[in-house]
Amino acid sequence: MAPEHIGLTDDYFITRVIVGGWQFSPGHGAHEASGTDPVELFSQLVDLGFTTFDCADIYQGVEEFLGRVRRRVAGSGGAGPVRIHTKFVPDLDILPTIDRSYVEGIIDRSLTRLGVGCLDLLQFHWWDFDVPGFEEVGRWLAELRDKGKIRNLGVTNFDRRHLEALVSAGVPIVSNQVQYSVLDRRPATDLADYCRKQGIHLLCYGALSGGFLTDGWAGAPEPSPDTINRSLVKYRLIIGEAGGWEVFQSILTALKKVAHRHGVNSASVALRWVLDQPQVAATITGIDSLGHAMELREAFDLTLDEEDHGRIREALQAATGPSGPVYGLERDREGPHGRIMRYNLNGK
Numbered sequence: 001m002a003p004e005h006i007g008l009t010d011d012y013f014i015t016r017v018i019v020g021g022w023q024f025s026p027g028h029g030a031h032e033a034s035g036t037d038p039v040e041l042f043s044q045l046v047d048l049g050f051t052t053f054d055c056a057d058i059y060q061g062v063e064e065f066l067g068r069v070r071r072r073v074a075g076s077g078g079a080g081p082v083r084i085h086t087k088f089v090p091d092l093d094i095l096p097t098i099d100r101s102y103v104e105g106i107i108d109r110s111l112t113r114l115g116v117g118c119l120d121l122l123q124f125h126w127w128d129f130d131v132p133g134f135e136e137v138g139r140w141l142a143e144l145r146d147k148g149k150i151r152n153l154g155v156t157n158f159d160r161r162h163l164e165a166l167v168s169a170g171v172p173i174v175s176n177q178v179q180y181s182v183l184d185r186r187p188a189t190d191l192a193d194y195c196r197k198q199g200i201h202l203l204c205y206g207a208l209s210g211g212f213l214t215d216g217w218a219g220a221p222e223p224s225p226d227t228i229n230r231s232l233v234k235y236r237l238i239i240g241e242a243g244g245w246e247v248f249q250s251i252l253t254a255l256k257k258v259a260h261r262h263g264v265n266s267a268s269v270a271l272r273w274v275l276d277q278p279q280v281a282a283t284i285t286g287i288d289s290l291g292h293a294m295e296l297r298e299a300f301d302l303t304l305d306e307e308d309h310g311r312i313r314e315a316l317q318a319a320t321g322p323s324g325p326v327y328g329l330e331r332d333r334e335g336p337h338g339r340i341m342r343y344n345l346n347g348k
Contacts, residue, residue: 002049004300006281008121008174012152014083016275016282017296018203019045021055021062021230023286041290042069046082048293054177054203054284056123057106058345063113071115085203086110086122087156087177088141092343095131097223105118106346107149123154123177123203127343128331129162138171144267145172154203155272159325163200168266173200175281178326180204180249180274182316183235183242186326192279201281204274208285211236215259218252229287237337240330241322254315258308268298273312276304284329290346339344 042053046069053069066084073082083226088106090098110119126134129148144150154175155163165172176195180187180202187202194342195202206213210231215304222245225233239248255266255273262269274283289291322329330337 002300003051003297004275005219008152008281010217012120012174013100014282015050017050017083017271017299018052018282018284019050020205020284020286021053022059022064022205023288024059024065027047027289038065039068039072041288042066043072044290045287045293046073048290048297049285050293051081052083052085052087052282054205056089057110058087058089058342060168060345063110067113067115080229083120084114084116085123085154086114086119087123087125089346090127090137091346092127092344094177095126095128095133098133098137100140103137104144105148107141111149118148119150121152121154121175122150123156123175124158126162132293134162135166135169136172138166138169157327157330159327160194161325167200169200173198175201175203177205177284178275179201179206179238180280180283181207181209181238182240182255182270182273182312183209183213183248183319184322185316186324186328188277188324189325191326192277195279200279201301202277203280203282203284204280205284206235206238207271207274207283208267209238209270211223211286212236212239212248213252213255214267215256218256218266219249229297232335233340237340238322243318243320247318247320250311250318251315254311256309258304261308262302264298264302265295267295268302269304269308269312271296271299272302272304275299 005013006016021149055066063086070082141153145153152174153172155173158175158176163176178187184206212235217297242248255269259266259269271283274280332338
């Protein structure tokens with residue numbers, strides 16, 4: 001079955017599985033793991049119906065890479081339209097002195113890298129809410145939208161309190177990109193309810209927890225940090241917040257039982273579970289091969305019934321976290337989640 005589509009607005013539609021570009025930035029190994037030319041791989045993903053992609057100004061080389069994919073697909077007359085979502089992530093060090101020219105300069109650079117005249121969706125991130133100014137920056141982005149440089153405005157990693165402040169400042173937000181999985185259900189509290197009332201969609205990364213929520217980790221021993229890539233280090237910390245490796249294995253066992261019942265893989269169940277949550281428009285998932293893409297397509301043929309959800313809910317009762325607002329743990333730069341972040345990658 002072809003990937004499902006959903007409208008973020010009345011005239012802007014995306015696939016419900018967005019192909020993430022983070023794994024093609026340095027430190028994630030996707031260049032080697034793909035086993036093929038990444039531009040060729042992503043062009044083939046478009047032919048399979050995966051036509052929405054996610055990147056960021058701080059994912060080194062990824063905007064340029066997706067620009068090449070877009071030109072390749074356009075030149076071949078392939079399926080479309082291709083949607084490319086990027087982010088505006090101003091450096092932590094620049095937040096106290098950020099100005100309008102800095103903002104427009106970063107946006108212009110993304111336009112050049114992607115080879116487009118207008119960004120499909122620009123997602124705004126702010127590292128430290130203790131530094132004032134994100135509302136004003138949001139208004140500057142809205143002005144760039146009015147000038148035709150941005151089609152849709154979203155945010156990433158905004159909790160309810162700060163998203164509400166941005167909306168109250170008059171910034172037109174259509175989406176909030178957040179981490180959401182059976183292991184991390186922080187968006188399910190007040191954020192999802194606020195987004196429902198405002199018509200804001202959730203775009204969810206981490207639905208497969210960097211690959212941990214797949215059959216290959218069922219029954220596997222707990223990995224040491226020096227044997228896994230940066231993405232898995234990040235999600236291994238989430239497993240710890242959820243209760244540890246034993247709790248994780250019990251949740252993965254429940255997913256595997258549901259998957260067996262439907263004749264699919266555990267990743268499809270984990271993906272479908274997130275897609276079924278209120279206000280979730282799409283998940284953002286790394287795809288490193290055509291085989292992986294075909295496996296993920298199983299999620300679109302899958303319907304989880306009450307028995308399936310009950311089995312998963314029962315397993316989740318043992319989870320102890322993570323708790324608090326969306327991205328709250330990650331904002332603590334002295335804590336384990338914050339220490340692995342890189343805060344000044346824009347170089348502008």
